[in-house]
Amino acid sequence: MFDNLNWWEIGALLMLALLIFGERLPKVIGDGLRMLRGLRAMAQNATSDLSRELGTDIQLQDLHPKAFIRKHLLSEDEEAALRKPLQGLFEDVKSDLNGVKADLGDVAAAADLRSHRTPTPPPATTPPPAPAGPPATFDIDAT
Numbered sequence: 001m002f003d004n005l006n007w008w009e010i011g012a013l014l015m016l017a018l019l020i021f022g023e024r025l026p027k028v029i030g031d032g033l034r035m036l037r038g039l040r041a042m043a044q045n046a047t048s049d050l051s052r053e054l055g056t057d058i059q060l061q062d063l064h065p066k067a068f069i070r071k072h073l074l075s076e077d078e079e080a081a082l083r084k085p086l087q088g089l090f091e092d093v094k095s096d097l098n099g100v101k102a103d104l105g106d107v108a109a110a111a112d113l114r115s116h117r118t119p120t121p122p123p124a125t126t127p128p129p130a131p132a133g134p135p136a137t138f139d140i141d142a143t
Helices: 009-055 063-072 075-117
Strands: none
Touching: none
């Protein structure tokens, strides 16, 4: 739970809790632990009630909708029948991606060959023509 906190941060949190709650800190910790035990008991009771209603053994991990449907509502034959059209689609997409990877490899190889050629010098440019007319005069004292 506290894997991403080091000892200094945990100590700072404890000091902050001591400053906020003062002498009531042990009572607050006890109330928090009691609430956590109550939540666990409620989850366990709900799981056991659901197991009793469905007539099967349900764990808390089985309450995920995908796992619940897979385990309790579908047989293995029904699951295989549902997966069969999607498996064909998956194989088609996989082969298309492999083709795209091959095409990208060819393009990268061609670009690599082009980069090893001797570069051609850029075409010579001529300077822009000077503006026609008398040269402009500037007022040196102007600011």
